[in-house]
Amino acid sequence: MREDSLLAAHKARFAPWLVEPMLRNRATYMKVAVAAALINIFALVSSLFTMTVYDRIVPNEGSSSLIGLSIGLVFVIIFDFVLRLLRVYFVDIAGANIDHDVGETLFSQLLALRLDQKRGSTGTLTGLMRELETLRDFFASVTLTAIIDVPFIIVTLAVIAMLGGVLVVLPLAMIPVVIGAGLLATPSLDRLSSRSLGDGLVKQSVLVEAIGSLETVKAIGAGPMLSRRWQSALVSHSESSLGQRLAAAIPMTVANSASTIAYCGIIIVGVGLLRSNTITTGALLACSILCGRALAPLAQIATLLSRLSATRVAYRQISALMETPTEGPEGDALHPARLEGAIELRNVGFRYPGAPERALDSVTLGIKPGERVGFLGRVGSGKSTLARLVLGLYEPEEGVVMIDGIDVRQYAPAQLRALIGSAMQDNVLIAGSVRQNICLDRAAVDQDEMIRAAEISGTHRFMGQIANGYDLRLADRGDGLSGGQRQSIAIARALAGGPQVLIFDEPSSAMDAQTEADLIARLKPEVAGKTMILITHRTSLLALVDRIVILDGGKIVADGPRDAVLQRLARGKAA
CATH class of the missing domain: 3.40.50.300 (P-loop containing nucleotide triphosphate hydrolases)
Known part of the structure; x- marks a missing residue:
């Protein structure tokens, strides 16, 4: 009954041990969101600057206007530089806070585990604690940046549509290709991530056992046996990690290739539109620059999807540890000042x-x-x-x-x-x-x-x-x-x-x-x-x-x- 109630309490909310520390840092996240929004807006300036120079400054030889635009661009670059540093700083602050809170909660849970519910060796539990870093990076930094940048894909595509019209179709067509590649790779990544984590925990277990009992290992001559275990764990972990990296590289490679195809497509199609005077030279150059800006968040999504599998596996392992019954009563425990000794x-x-x-x-x-x-x-x-x-x-x-x-x-x-x-x-x-x-x-x-x-x-x-x-x-x-x-x-x-x-x-x-x-x-x-x-x-x-x-x-x-x-x-x- 007690175990059932604990399990129900944990399942009532999604990972409260992770979500609650994130919510406590929502003010920091808001600062990150504002900085990211301004960075994405400033990213449009360089393309608009290029279009203005080629369409207005060069034909009219407006040197004074070029100086004014350049001064404005310098201020934008400075603000962009500062905002990027601030974004990294705030993300790291939030990540450190979450790492501290979740790490403390997880360690307290580890100390409070009922010994009859303890699963795995010392090395396995040590490896699970290390997986906390995977969760922290995913939920505190990578995910946050990608989520904020994704909506600006629409803004960037809208600007391409205004400047180049039909040219927007090329980057737009690449979006489902990138997302589809990530989704198709996900099942393999899930399987390989799970295997890689398991092999890594086995390797960690052998290492901790050997180091913790080094004197005994030497004295009883157990070195060759542990060496064979270590070599077997190394080979198995290397194979699973290699497969995981190859599977993760597929969506990222597709994203890079899609970006190149869209860019080259805009140049090729843009030349025809330029000859028919449908767009200007500046607009073509601006659209080619914006194409890279539009697809850059998609590369982040591809990376995100590849890391999602490893994060999902790590979450399941750590969540299982967090849901393990702990010592002590369900309600308020008794705190005696002294014992009589009966x-x-x-x-x-x-x-x-x-x-x-x-x-x-x-x-x-x-x-x-x-x-x-x-x-x-x-x-x-x-x-x-x-x-x-x-x-x-x-x-x-x-x-x-x-x-x-x-x-x-x-x-x-x-x-x-x-x-x-x-x-x-x-x-x-x-x-x-x-x-x-x-x-x-x-x-x-x-x-x-x-x-x-x-x-x-x-x-x-x-x-x-x-x-x-x-x-x-x-x-x-x-x-x-x-x-x-x-x-x-x-x-x-x-x-x-x-x-x-x-x-x-x-x-x-x-x-x-x-x-x-x-x-x-x-x-x-x-x-x-x-x-x-x-x-x-x-x-x-x-x-x-x-x-x-x-x-x-x-x-x-x-x-x-x-x-x-x-x-x-x-x-x-x-x-």
């Missing part, structure tokens, strides 16, 4: 998209405020999945996950996660300084709080020995640091601000025994009185919890006080 799962079932079996199956569990619970189980038993559901990263297929008696789907996701300190299994760090990775621009985390959290996690020990300290710039995902150091920073990030709810997923898997023992000793007073979910395979970390839950096959198979469950496990192993 967590409850009622008959929760969950299956990852495309997975054959459930990760969690009919799980019912309650955690009291301030209770510290350790989760044990084999790989794939559902421990990390349970943590993700508590964080609201995924929605359960059935049942409900509640924090403080409220369904987590009713909370504003960002606000909820800001009140939960989480250190997930991947320990991904963000490109930037260590300080930024711990503080995350949170107002509540000042320098003293950052150092306090870093001392507890053990980060302060090795940061104090580095020249740049907390201002050390990290590469993507924290490359350059050891696994234990990355874990330490991730734990400091989770502890900063003193959240009431903590979620740790294998927090010491990359640490040696002594470092882990020191961490446990520092964590004990910190986690006292706080709700904690601890996922681990290491029994030493269980000193931090007072209750243990064992999962197997997505179901709870044991739940009780820590010592009682550990004794039961010991007896089971002994047996």
Whole structure:
């Protein structure tokens, strides 16, 4: 029901994420329209100047009149120059504003995507963001200029008709030829543009995967395999792009040829009219100049039609992303100032998209405020999945996950996660300084709080020995640091601000025994009185919890006080 209502809301208006920013810049567009109109009017002046010179000045040797006309033409040229610069400036201003607004909306949509609705790899999504430039250029500049210039074709043809009479038939006959060529090429362009975009996204995906995991690729010898994928993607993308460019060149070439035919036709027919004294020499020259002016917007239309296919494909892709359901409730979300820490799962079932079996199956569990619970189980038993559901990263297929008696789907996701300190299994760090990775621009985390959290996690020990300290710039995902150091920073990030709810997923898997023992000793007073979910395979970390839950096959198979469950496990192993 929720997805249907979201889809209906988006379809009620055509691409509101694109149209609304354009409407906000309509004042700028009006300035562009006025400048374009004056430019097109000034374009008539040169042809009229030529006609006047040949018909009036040359026969009468009117040098003084020529000087006056020349001075007037200089002013027109200056105004035309200024107006053309202003048009480019205003179009770029509008384009930059639209690019900013639409880009911000699209990025926010990307961050708010429900993970179970995410489609495509990281490289594919990155490529889609790049397609935003195609939309911006089409709707903000190319289209605007062409639409404004097209009506002046009629004005220019009217002037040709007044000056040369029957000569207007020649450029007029070329108009349907140019438009027809563009329309005939459109189906092929649509097909080739779609294929080219798909091939480009595949190429982007391989590139992002290789760069993002370069160390692993080298270590495991995956270079040849990725090289073959890259070469295959290159060949496929080159072929589709070549076909797209050739198909796009057809209407543009037809437009250029039509312009040449019309121009030459006017000269040929005009000579006959000139001999019969139907038109003057100046009128013939003026008509030949105006012919090019009349058909120039048609060349823009031909270009526009060729780019329309690529834009249509990009729009469909981005629109699909914009229509993907996002996190959070449909109505007003709850923004809690703090959490008590009561967590409850009622008959929760969950299956990852495309997975054959459930990760969690009919799980019912309650955690009291301030209770510290350790989760044990084999790989794939559902421990990390349970943590993700508590964080609201995924929605359960059935049942409900509640924090403080409220369904987590009713909370504003960002606000909820800001009140939960989480250190997930991947320990991904963000490109930037260590300080930024711990503080995350949170107002509540000042320098003293950052150092306090870093001392507890053990980060302060090795940061104090580095020249740049907390201002050390990290590469993507924290490359350059050891696994234990990355874990330490991730734990400091989770502890900063003193959240009431903590979620740790294998927090010491990359640490040696002594470092882990020191961490446990520092964590004990910190986690006292706080709700904690601890996922681990290491029994030493269980000193931090007072209750243990064992999962197997997505179901709870044991739940009780820590010592009682550990004794039961010991007896089971002994047996």
